[in-house]
Amino acid sequence: QQQVKQSPQSLIVQKGGISIINCAYENTAFDYFPWYQQFPGKGPALLIAIRPDVSEKKEGRFTISFNKSAKQFSLHIMDSQPGDSATYFCAAGAYNTDKLIFGTGTRLQVFP
């Protein structure tokens, strides 16, 4: 019940295309859903986060879509660029804990 399932494991997208990464969770106590971006040799960096009271949040080319009833959320990267090539992790946190549960990661490669 504490798991966050992330897919796909890897993704190859052409420059200018849309990258979509999906996550699903079971624990209804989760109420904070961040996405982290990690480049090789670096620590994960907070990219964008959403709370369950909204269905979508957009920051630049990055959008989180959230479906509370399905307990799913996804990251959309519009106009994907080679510089977006990285590993992306979704995560979930509950209101009564600071602990974040991470998905297994998606390795995104954007080719020019």
Add this chain to the structure above:
Amino acid sequence: DSGVTQTPKHLITATGQRVTLRCSPRSGDLSVYWYQQSLDQGLQFLIQYYNGEERAKGNILERFSAQQFPDLHSELNLSSLELGDSALYFCASSVGTGGAITYEQYFGPGTRLTVT
């Protein structure tokens, strides 16, 4: 640059040994978290300290321990090291405590531990 610093960057040691990893949180952050990242396990939460006191515990082995000092830096001690402990160890910090919804976590660059 997240503002979280970790030392050392790389550590190579032998099985059975003990090592200490160090983390300095962002200025003003009171919470420190430790994570282990390995190829087959992803990012695993180990332990959290808030203002010097243990706040939450995850899948941390008994051979591992941590503490947070009065100046808020934290150390993760790994003892009786095994080959399977080889991984990236990340420290993260946040402003406070009371729920992930309020306090964003910022990660350091990590320490790569190799046990031979």
